[in-house]
Amino acid sequence: MTDTVLVETRDRVRLVTLNRPDRYNAMTDELLGALVAALDDAAADDAIGAVVVTGAGKAFCAGGDLGAIDDFRPDLSLDERTAGLRELQRASLLLHDMPKATIAAVNGPCAGAGLALACAADLRFATRTAVFKTSFLGVQLTGDFGGTWSLPRIVGWGRARELYLLDERVDASRASAIGLVAGEIHDGDGFLDAVLDRAHALAAAPANTVAGIKANFTDGETTDFATALDTEAVRQVEAVQAAIDRAGGTA
Numbered sequence: 741m742t743d744t745v746l747v748e749t750r751d752r753v754r755l756v757t758l759n760r761p762d763r764y765n766a767m768t769d770e771l772l773g774a775l776v777a778a779l780d781d782a783a784a785d786d787a788i789g790a791v792v793v794t795g796a797g798k799a800f801c802a803g804g805d806l807g808a809i810d811d812f813r814p815d816l817s818l819d820e821r822t823a824g825l826r827e828l829q830r831a832s833l834l835l836h837d838m839p840k841a842t843i844a845a846v847n848g849p850c851a852g853a854g855l856a857l858a859c860a861a862d863l864r865f866a867t868r869t870a871v872f873k874t875s876f877l878g879v880q881l882t883g884d885f886g887g888t889w890s891l892p893r894i895v896g897w898g899r900a901r902e903l904y905l906l907d908e909r910v911d912a913s914r915a916s917a918i919g920l921v922a923g924e925i926h927d928g929d930g931f932l933d934a935v936l937d938r939a940h941a942l943a944a945a946p947a948n949t950v951a952g953i954k955a956n957f958t959d960g961e962t963t964d965f966a967t968a969l970d971t972e973a974v975r976q977v978e979a980v981q982a983a984i985d986r987a988g989g990t991a
Contacts, residue, residue, distance in 0.1 A: 745774035746796070747781075752789040752943035753936060754782040761797025766805035767853055772828040779831055783838035789943030789950070792935055793835070793861065794845035803852020803875055804884075825884060832860035832886040837958070839951030841942035845935040846921065847928075851875040856887030859894055859920075862954070865935050866921040867928050872910040874903050893961070895919055948982050 746757040756778045758765035765771075775793075782791045795801055813821055835842045835857070844850075844858035846866040852875040858864050874891075876883045883904065892900035895918045903910065910918075912925045926934060942950060952975040959968050 742770050742774045744768070744771040745778055747778045749788070750936060751940060752787060753939045754778075754785070754788045754791045755936070756782070756791060756793045757796050758793070758801055759796045760805075761795070761799070763805055763807075764799035764802035764849055765795040765797070765854070766802045766808075768805050768808045769824075769828065772831060775831045776828065776834070779834040779838070783834055783840065786947070788840060789945070789947060790841040790843065790939040791835070791838070792843045792845055792932075792939050793857070794847055794932060794935075797848075798869070799848040800844070800846045800850040800870070801854025801857060802849055803854045806879065829885050832857055832890075835860040835862075836886070836890070837954075839947070839954060841939065841950050841954075843935060843939055845932055846870045846872075847931060849873075852879075853885040853887070856883065856885035856890065859890035860886055863938070864921045865923060865926070865931075865938070866912045866915060867926045867931050868912050869928065870912040870915065870921070870925075872903075872915050872920060874907055877905065877907040946979075946982065946986070949979060952976075952979055 744759055746759045748755045756775065758771060758775070760766060760771060779791065782788050813824070841863070842861040844861040844864045846858055846864055848867065848869050849871045850858055851873040855872055855874060874887065888904065891903065899918060910920070912921065915921045916925055956968070956972055956975060959971050
């Protein structure tokens with residue numbers, strides 16, 4: 741057990757809080773292992789309809805904790821270290837793939853792998869104190885947790901390249917303008933409650949509806965238009981039938 745990640749259930753919403761506020765919730769193997777476990781559990785729990793990830797204190801997540809030297813395990817081979825990173829990166833995969841709505845509540849600085857993690861979620865909401873930065877170039881790294889895959893699909897390929905290669909700070913207003921975060925920017929007070937309200941609304945929807953929408957988007961990332969139309973048609977008819985069944989009617 742670890743207190744680096746806090747987990748709370750509020751009705752059908754699972755709230756997951758990164759909890760290293762003294763380090764701006766920077767990632768360690770311990771924190772990431774706990775995060776993967778929390779997301780695995782949420783994905784498998786039929787009572788959960790939406791997941792919110794946020795950070796304790798004044799930050800969302802500053803990325804990897806470069807001060808945690810032991811986590812880099814120079815005693816292991818490159819293959820072993822790569823396998824370890826791939827397992828930890830399942831946090832991003834779970835946010836992207838689980839058949840439930842996932843939300844990043846960005847309450848402050850969000851950088852490096854923390855930004856990549858937020859981009860893996862379906863939605864991102866932010867406070868006015870949120871600052872976004874890719875940060876990898878400055879520490880001579882190439883990026884992980886899927887940021888170079890997900891960010892271009894949110895803000896466009898050209899702008900994503902700019903954010904990675906120019907490594908500039910993006911404040912909340914600009915993040916909203918380029919589509920990195922959704923909705924209005926919050927001033928801080930009541931931010932988490934407002935995000936949880938959104939999450940509760942999504943969690944109240946029939947599970948197959950949210951799962952189907954997410955599956956349609958996943959298909960759109962990998963298939964041609966004709967194939968996407970075919971799979972959309974199947975899911976849409978199934979959703980109509982499910983609505984009829986819930987209403988106690990017949991097809």
